[in-house]
Amino acid sequence: MQSSEELIRVLYDELHRIAQREHRRAGSPNTIQATALISEAYLKIRQRTDWDSDRHFLGCAATAMRHIMIDAARARLAGKRAAEVHGYTRAIESQAATAADDAELAGLGDAMRRLAVADPRLAQVVDCRFFAGLDERETGFVLGVTDRTVRRLWVQARAILYSGLAVAD
Known part of the structure; x- marks a missing residue:
């Protein structure tokens, strides 16, 4: 199998598509741009060399x-709390919109962490289907299970995440 560096070069277009989707999903104008997101992800996974497939690599990315x-x-949420303590002023509308977006994203992260503890396989399915954009067949291949x-x-997984997010509100 190829190294992380080789896979980044070969799969850059698909990684960029995933990064753009994540950037749009985050919704905040202060989020990391797609190219920077790919670079940060590469720094997190570059040492790994045991990729089962291109799809496995994309799922991990x-x-x-x-x-x-x-x-x-x-x-950003922690910075806003610190800014309020120090009395910095910000535009109220943009702060409220960004805080809501950031709070939703942080809530999703908490729900995913709880899901991964409760059932790691369900968390892998969400990562493959929702975050990597893999279809059922591709997800089945990555996880070694059938489409069904x-x-x-x-x-x-969606039911558990939905109930977890609803409780957090």
Whole structure:
């Protein structure tokens, strides 16, 4: 199998598509740009060399991107709390919109962490389907299960995440 560096070169267009989707999904104008997101993800996964397939690599890259976006949202939320303590002024409308977006992203990160603890396989399905954009067949290949199993796990994972996010509100 190829190294992380080789896979980044070969799969850059697909990684850029995943990064753009993550950037749009985050919704905040202060989020990391797609190219920077790819670079950050590469730094997280570059040492690994045991890739099963291109899809396995893309799934791990998508998970790394999700972690980076959630960490950035949490850092912005922490910065806003510090700014309020120090009395910095900001535009109220943009602060409220960004805070809501960042809070939602941080909430999703918390829900994914709880899901990964409760059932790591369900979290892998969400990473593959939602964050990497893989279809049922591709997800099944990455996880070593059938399309039907992926479909069942996907329904279960979405239900758990939805209930976890609803409780957090």
